Amino acid sequence: MLSWNRLRGALSRTSHALSKGVTSLLSRPHLDAETLSSLEDLLLTADLGPQGAAAVLSSLKEHLPAEPTLQAAQEALVTAIASLLEPYERPLESLAQLPRNQPVALLLMGVNGNGKTTTAAKIAYFLKERGRSVRLAACDTFRAAACEQLCHWGEKLSIPVCTARPGADSAALAYSALESTAPGEILLVDTAGRLHTRGDLMAELSKIRRVLGKVCPEAPQETLLVLDATTGQEALAQAAAFQQCAGISGMIVTKLDGTAKSGIIVPLVQEYSVPLLAIGTGESLEALSPFCARAFAEALVLSA
């Protein structure tokens, strides 16, 4: 898990953009309507979206003391953001608690380049550290390089990778990979990137889902959507399409280290009521942080 300082460092692009403005606005002696409207603009710049920004402001007004010091006003803003996100916190640790009496499949899906393969490796590392037996399935059979990328992670982590030749049926590979997964073992199914607007590719994802269920009726026990925070509001449309096609049991938002718009997390969880398990904050295996609403809100609002 990332320490407070490392999390703040990872979110520094957003917090640099937000915390300075917030500090200067909240330092004003009277938090009048004009000040609150400027604060709303700042929240919109960080991609909280109109509903998210309005919800934060209304919660802030509730939590603000009559004549707040800067510190009290900042604290109220942290509480306002955190309280919106808290209902959607889901411990990453819950993945390590997945059943031990059946083969477990964890399906990773998302648009091209969102970070699925890297996230599969990070989760494999996380689960392995917690004593779970893990294997990977390279169900992105479109590109030979995709298989190589996953095999590279498999080697690094010393875990088996189920592969097929390029162009092979990805659902058939998912089926045989889960068949070779022992009860209690966790199979991370990496899939090809697919544009949420392509009906044929989305149908293929439904097929992968279906065949996993033929091996074990409960599988896939998790259907995780990987979203890239740098795509901003576009992530909202992606979540809607994947929710409709495959259902989402949890989200992972990557590349928060590369954007000034980390606030996108607020409308994402609010609109789809899907829990957030973790955030990606870099390219290394360790750069996956369990999502903690309060730590996230603090990292955004409080200046370094």
Ligand SMILES: Nc1nc2c(ncn2[C@@H]2O[C@H](COP(=O)(O)OP(=O)(O)OP(=O)(O)O)[C@@H](O)[C@H]2O)c(=O)[nH]1
């Ligand atoms: N900075 C940063 N880079 C990331 C993060 N997660 C993934 N990346 C990088 O993003 C790029 C794409 O990641 P992949 O894991 O290959 O993405 P993918 O969704 O599997 O891509 P396709 O298989 O092509 O659809 C790689 O260069 C990763 O190292 C993150 O949290 N932060």
Ligand SMILES: [Mg+2]
């Ligand atoms: Mg990939």
